[in-house]
Amino acid sequence: MLHIALVQPEIPWNTGNIGRTSLCVGAQLHLVEPLGFSLSDREVKRAGLDYWPHVKPVMHQDYHAFMEALPALGQPFFLSTHGKQSFYDIALPQDCVLVFGREKGGLPQTMMERYRDQLFRLPMLSEHVRSINLSTSVGITAYEWLRVHGPKGVL
Numbered sequence: 001m002l003h004i005a006l007v008q009p010e011i012p013w014n015t016g017n018i019g020r021t022s023l024c025v026g027a028q029l030h031l032v033e034p035l036g037f038s039l040s041d042r043e044v045k046r047a048g049l050d051y052w053p054h055v056k057p058v059m060h061q062d063y064h065a066f067m068e069a070l071p072a073l074g075q076p077f078f079l080s081t082h083g084k085q086s087f088y089d090i091a092l093p094q095d096c097v098l099v100f101g102r103e104k105g106g107l108p109q110t111m112m113e114r115y116r117d118q119l120f121r122l123p124m125l126s127e128h129v130r131s132i133n134l135s136t137s138v139g140i141t142a143y144e145w146l147r148v149h150g151p152k153g154v155l
Helices: 012-025 042-055 063-072 109-114 134-149
Strands: 002-007 028-032 058-060 075-079 096-100 119-121
Touching: 002 012, 002 063, 002 134, 012 028, 012 042, 012 134, 028 063, 058 063, 075 134, 096 134
Parallel strands: 002 028, 002 096, 028 058, 075 096, 075 119
Antiparallel strands: none
16 A cells, blocks of 8 residues: 655645545545644645545554554655655555655754655756655656556556
8 A cells, every 4th residue: 555644744735636646546544733834724634625534544643653653554755855865766566655745944963864764855957956846746656656556457
């Protein structure tokens, strides 16, 4: 199973879009608090449209609670602009967790240091771009997992 984890997301419509993407690919969404918004914000619901009630994200009280739960979820892969390896060099296992940080600050430094060998980036060919939108990054990586592990004949 695919798990998508957002560590302290800040922008409600990104989380709403990611919730919808999670449903599309059959992934379980995990949200690590504190969030930069309320899940009752209309922006979350608007971005997730009528899908949000089906998302049912797993909430983690804080970074430490998520780190405690992480080993049981599958092999983790951390996405960051600071990753030295390309995401496309990964042999994605069926049971994995794609972990993303905050929109403005990325993953916590302690997490990047602890999982240095599992820190990956999406390729960006222009030096004029700092990063890819969080929702877009999740979509790219989730659909790569689906391409590899999704039911045949669906794609």
